[in-house]
Amino acid sequence: MSGRAPPPEAVRLLSFEDESRLFVKLRATLALETIRSMLSDARLRLSLVVLLSALFWAALYGLFVEGFGFLDALHAEVISLLFNAFFASLMVMLVFSTGILVYTGMYCSPEARLLLTLPVRAEAIHAHKFREAMWFSSWGFVLLGSPMLTAYGVVRHAAWPYYVVMLPLMISFVFIPASVGSIICTTLVAWMPRLRLHAFTIGVTVACVGAIGLGWSMFSQARVDSMSAAWFERTFARLSVTEQKLFPSWWLSMALIEAARTERDGTLMAASLFESLKFLALLIANALAFQHLAGWVAGIAYRKGYSQLAGEIPSRRRRPLWWFDRALGHAGFATGRPLRLLLVKDFRLFRRDISQWSQFAIFFGLLGLYFLNLRAFNYHNAYASMIGYLNLAVVGLILSTFTTRFVYPMISLEGRRFWILGLLPVHRDQIVWSKFLFSFFGSLGPCCSLVLLSDCMLGIPWSLIAQHELCSVMLCMGLSGIAVGLGAWMPDLRESSPSKISSGFGGTLSLVISSLFIMATVIAAAVPTHLFLLTHTLGPSVISSHGILAWAGGRWGAIAGGLAVVGLGIAATVVPLMLGLRAFRRLEA
Amino acid sequence: MIEFDHVTRTYGAKTAVSDLTLAIPRGELFALLGPNGAGKTTTIRMLVGLLHPSRGAVRVCGHDLVKDPRAAHLHLGYVPDEPTLYDKLTGREFLWFIADMFGMPQRLATDRIDREIDHFELGEFADDLAESYSLGMKQRLVFAASLLHDPDVLVLDEPMVGLDPRSVRIVKDLLAARTREGMTVFMSTHTLAMAEEMADRVGIMVRGQLRFLGTIAELREQMALESTTLEQLYLEVTSGRGREP
Numbered sequence: 001m002s003g004r005a006p007p008p009e010a011v012r013l014l015s016f017e018d019e020s021r022l023f024v025k026l027r028a029t030l031a032l033e034t035i036r037s038m039l040s041d042a043r044l045r046l047s048l049v050v051l052l053s054a055l056f057w058a059a060l061y062g063l064f065v066e067g068f069g070f071l072d073a074l075h076a077e078v079i080s081l082l083f084n085a086f087f088a089s090l091m092v093m094l095v096f097s098t099g100i101l102v103y104t105g106m107y108c109s110p111e112a113r114l115l116l117t118l119p120v121r122a123e124a125i126h127a128h129k130f131r132e133a134m135w136f137s138s139w140g141f142v143l144l145g146s147p148m149l150t151a152y153g154v155v156r157h158a159a160w161p162y163y164v165v166m167l168p169l170m171i172s173f174v175f176i177p178a179s180v181g182s183i184i185c186t187t188l189v190a191w192m193p194r195l196r197l198h199a200f201t202i203g204v205t206v207a208c209v210g211a212i213g214l215g216w217s218m219f220s221q222a223r224v225d226s227m228s229a230a231w232f233e234r235t236f237a238r239l240s241v242t243e244q245k246l247f248p249s250w251w252l253s254m255a256l257i258e259a260a261r262t263e264r265d266g267t268l269m270a271a272s273l274f275e276s277l278k279f280l281a282l283l284i285a286n287a288l289a290f291q292h293l294a295g296w297v298a299g300i301a302y303r304k305g306y307s308q309l310a311g312e313i314p315s316r317r318r319r320p321l322w323w324f325d326r327a328l329g330h331a332g333f334a335t336g337r338p339l340r341l342l343l344v345k346d347f348r349l350f351r352r353d354i355s356q357w358s359q360f361a362i363f364f365g366l367l368g369l370y371f372l373n374l375r376a377f378n379y380h381n382a383y384a385s386m387i388g389y390l391n392l393a394v395v396g397l398i399l400s401t402f403t404t405r406f407v408y409p410m411i412s413l414e415g416r417r418f419w420i421l422g423l424l425p426v427h428r429d430q431i432v433w434s435k436f437l438f439s440f441f442g443s444l445g446p447c448c449s450l451v452l453l454s455d456c457m458l459g460i461p462w463s464l465i466a467q468h469e470l471c472s473v474m475l476c477m478g479l480s481g482i483a484v485g486l487g488a489w490m491p492d493l494r495e496s497s498p499s500k501i502s503s504g505f506g507g508t509l510s511l512v513i514s515s516l517f518i519m520a521t522v523i524a525a526a527v528p529t530h531l532f533l534l535t536h537t538l539g540p541s542v543i544s545s546h547g548i549l550a551w552a553g554g555r556w557g558a559i560a561g562g563l564a565v566v567g568l569g570i571a572a573t574v575v576p577l578m579l580g581l582r583a584f585r586r587l588e589a
Numbered sequence: 590m591i592e593f594d595h596v597t598r599t600y601g602a603k604t605a606v607s608d609l610t611l612a613i614p615r616g617e618l619f620a621l622l623g624p625n626g627a628g629k630t631t632t633i634r635m636l637v638g639l640l641h642p643s644r645g646a647v648r649v650c651g652h653d654l655v656k657d658p659r660a661a662h663l664h665l666g667y668v669p670d671e672p673t674l675y676d677k678l679t680g681r682e683f684l685w686f687i688a689d690m691f692g693m694p695q696r697l698a699t700d701r702i703d704r705e706i707d708h709f710e711l712g713e714f715a716d717d718l719a720e721s722y723s724l725g726m727k728q729r730l731v732f733a734a735s736l737l738h739d740p741d742v743l744v745l746d747e748p749m750v751g752l753d754p755r756s757v758r759i760v761k762d763l764l765a766a767r768t769r770e771g772m773t774v775f776m777s778t779h780t781l782a783m784a785e786e787m788a789d790r791v792g793i794m795v796r797g798q799l800r801f802l803g804t805i806a807e808l809r810e811q812m813a814l815e816s817t818t819l820e821q822l823y824l825e826v827t828s829g830r831g832r833e834p
Contacts, residue, residue, distance in 0.1 A: 011663050011738045012692035022689050026675070033677040033718065110673040117637045117669075118690045119662035303658060307641040310634070311600050494676060494720060 019124035027131070038505060049505055052512040057147050059519065064151030072155055079152070080243075080257055087249035088242035091177045094137055096362070099181035101133035101499065106302065107189060107309050109497070116306060126186070126298030130291075134178045136499055140401075145170055149256060158260035159268040161276075169255050169280055175287035176248045179294040186298050190305035248283060255279035338426045342434035346410070350442070356406050363398050364446050371454040384458040385533055389526040391454040392468055393518055395447050396475040400514035403483035407439040408510045409501035411487040411584070428584050432488045436577065439480035448472045464529065467562065471525050474569025478521070479514050485576025486510045488584040517572045524564035528557035590615050590742050590773040591636065596645035598631050605631040607797040609645070613790075615741070618764060618774040620784035623794035624827050629777040630670075632794070633746045636775060637667045649742050663691065666735035670747040672727040676720035680711055680730050683719060684737060691738040698737075705733035708763060709756075724751035732760060736767070743767070745776040749783065761787060785819045793826045800826050 014022070038046050071078045106112050106129045115125045149170070153162045243250055259276035261269050325344045350356055371391065414431065451472045455465045490506040501507060591613040598606040606628040613619045623629050634640040635647050638654040638661065647654045652661035674683055681702065688698035706715050709729040714722065722730070728751045735743060743764075749757050764774055764787060778784055784791050785805055793801040793808075801808055808822050 010693055010697050013659055013663065014690070014692050018692075019690075022686070026678075026686055029682060030675060030677045037677070110671070111675075113639065113669070114673040116639055117662065117665070117667045118687070119659040120690060121659065303638070303655075304641065306639065310640055311598075311643075 023128040049509050056512050061147035061151050064148045068152050068155040083253035084242040087252050091249045094177035095181040097137040098133050098178040099185040101136050102182045102185045105129040122302035123295045123299040138174045156260040161273050162259040165259050172283040172287040173252045176290050179290035182294040183297050186301045190301035251279045339430045339434050346438040388458050388460050393522045395450050396518035400479050403479045404511045405502045407483040408487045408507050409498035410435045412491040412501045436480050436484040443476045474565050478517050478569045478572030481573030482514050482576050485580035488580030521568050525561050528561040592648040594646045596642045599643045604797050616771045617789045618768045620788035620791045621777045627794040628797040633777050664741040666740035666743045668731050668735050668745045672731040674719040680715040687734040688737050701737050709733045742773045781819045795827050
């Protein structure tokens with residue numbers, strides 16, 4: 001055939017705008033239908049999630065109001081530093097997370113395969129999948145950022161324009177790192193498909209080396225008292241790397257600080273607002289430019305990349321840890337072998353899924369670096385104890401994001417393989433227990449080590465270290481119980497994407513309950529210690545006038561706190577697991 | 590309608606399709622046969638633009654699938670081996686999405702959607718969410734979607750998987766009618782009986798190479814096995830032991 005045939009009758013190529021409109025319509029229909037299903041099938045669950053999310057938001061808001069109030073009174077410039085450090089870290093994380101999600105959505109999903117066989121522009125498919133990736137990677141930022149920024153506005157007595165520009169600022173900021181992540185992903189896949197893992201590793205290594213360099217610079221300096229003027233000066237100098245004026249994180253920080261500024265009498269400061277709007281315009285312009293660039297790159301690279309990636313032959317022999325699998329499979333009694341074999345399978349899948357262990361390594365690695373750097377400061381006992389508990393909470397919160405993101409979907413993901421497991425001589429309970437043991441033992445080592453590192457760096461006494469370790473064990477156990485129990489209680493056996501499972505109703509509920517559990521555990525352990533330290537630093541007269549406080553700050557208070565931690569840990573493990581086991585036994589695959 | 594012009598596709602050091610040259614004219618139903626790993630799926634994926642050839646070109650109605658994929662896709666309908674649908678769309682909504690993607694005018698789209706719902710007997714569940722469909726129902730819906738725009742070329746990858754005997758009959762009748770009207774069908778299948786019953790020509794692929802191309806009668810003639818079944822002929826060609834055509 002030499003000539004090109006005209007298109008069939010009444011069929012035509014759409015404009016880019018029409019294609020985008022169709023994708024927006026599709027997304028809206030899917031979202032509406034999802035909400036409708038939730039409202040009709042799971043009204044109670046939905047109400048619970050909304051209620052708990054509101055409580056979570058309010059608790060965060062209260063925490064941030066206290067925090068900003070403290071910092072504002074202490075040293076107002078710290079807030080600028082904190083904003084820069086926070087948004088700069090977030091920027092790096094958004095680049096990685098959006099890149100990974102764009103990769104999953106555009107190259108590994110069945111939907112992409114369908115869309116690539118339709119007469120649609122690659123740019124339009126990219127825009128559609130990019131919006132999805134951006135939503136999944138940034139909803140956490142909005143959930144955490146909105147109470148934080150609202151609290152900042154309230155503490156600074158910001159005028160109403162601050163609250164109006166807050167959301168546009170956050171959204172336009174998110175677009176920039178997300179677009180960069182997308183550009184990196186599509187470029188790597190199209191032109192370096194075999195190098196994409198190496199490039200990813202190099203990126204992570206460079207980030208880690210940078211963080212280690214920063215940590216080393218902190219180590220190598222003489223110790224100074226925390227919260228002193230010298231301490232602030234040194235901290236400012238050290239973190240000035242995040243205050244680069246070319247970073248979108250700096251634009252966002254400045255825009256927020258300027259928008260919150262008011263006259264002495266509390267009225268709106270027009271010049272500051274104008275300054276803030278200029279930063280907003282800068283963010284929006286860059287967001288549009290980067291998104292346009294990402295679309296342009298996708299237009300050139302997407303189809304080529306998809307084809308390149310499909311041309312790769314997966315490596316067939318991966319047995320570097322075969323001895324571990326064999327040892328685990330054969331250890332112990334024969335009756336427990338099916339359970340151990342399920343564990344071997346899960347450890348094997350974890351090792352071979354780069355998206356799981358790389359994120360685990362990045363977050364826990366960065367946390368480890370932060371803990372290593374704690375030694376550069378001198379802390380009073382009360383501060384050291386408080387920071388120790390905060391670190392414990394941070395370890396728990398990061399673990400909870402992992403249990404929600406990776407452990408919660410595990411039971412649902414077995415849906416596709418249910419016919420295999422269902423036909424094996426394995427009791428369904430063993431499937432649930434294997435997931436729990438995998439999560440519990442998998443998290444125990446990293447979490448306990450991190451907490452031990454933090455405590456050693458802070459110079460905390462051994463009695464407190466033992467208490468923190470007990471809390472760590474309970475947190476690992478409880479968070480694993482919540483994720484596995486809820487995952488088995490409300491599995492989504494039809495969904496194959498773990499990110500979609502974890503960001504659904506059950507995943508959100510798991511995250512909210514996990515956060516409440518962490519807060520309750522840390523408070524139960526911290527309050528008696530804090531009261532004890534107050535008695536010893538401020539003198540017994542402060543506490544002794546209040547009977548219950550004196551009791552709580554004494555030996556019995558510490559014992560009660562310990563018992564409460566154990567009780568909470570057991571409850572968080574047993575209750576969800578019982579619910580999950582019961583539901584999973586009744587499940588019809 | 591379909592042209593493979595010296596097409597080679599490699600996966601690293603492995604050659605999945607080697608120097609494939611093949612032209613399929615308007616109105617022909619072509620069946621591609623071959624054992625697992627012969628390169629059938631790679632060939633189909635290049636034909637629908639999911640894979641780019643390492644060398645050579647694939648054209649549909651004169652449009653190169655790499656250089657001008659959108660224009661080529663206007664002429665193509667594709668039924669993959671695993672149907673992909675949106676769980677939270679109803680069958681009818683999915684058909685509308687596909688019709689809109691092909692830029693079909695509203696009135697025509699309405700008529701065609703009703704026509705395909707009728708052809709594939711989707712009426713009972715067209716307004717249910719796709720998440721409630723069985724594999725066969727999904728496959729029928731994907732068939733309906735692929736025919737909405739009356740494509741010049743229909744590409745089918747293992748089309749009968751999951752279909753019940755009645756649906757198989759519907760599909761066979763429809764393919765026969767459409768090819769009579771001028772539609773070209775490129776089908777990959779392991780169901781030899783279907784190829785024997787429906788195909789104008791068959792191609793037998795072995796280890797990336799087209800070992801045979803022609804009608805069943807020509808295959809029998811070349812193999813000098815007049816009275817044997819297609820199954821026996823197929824096994825002879827693909828075994829690597831027996832006579833080559």
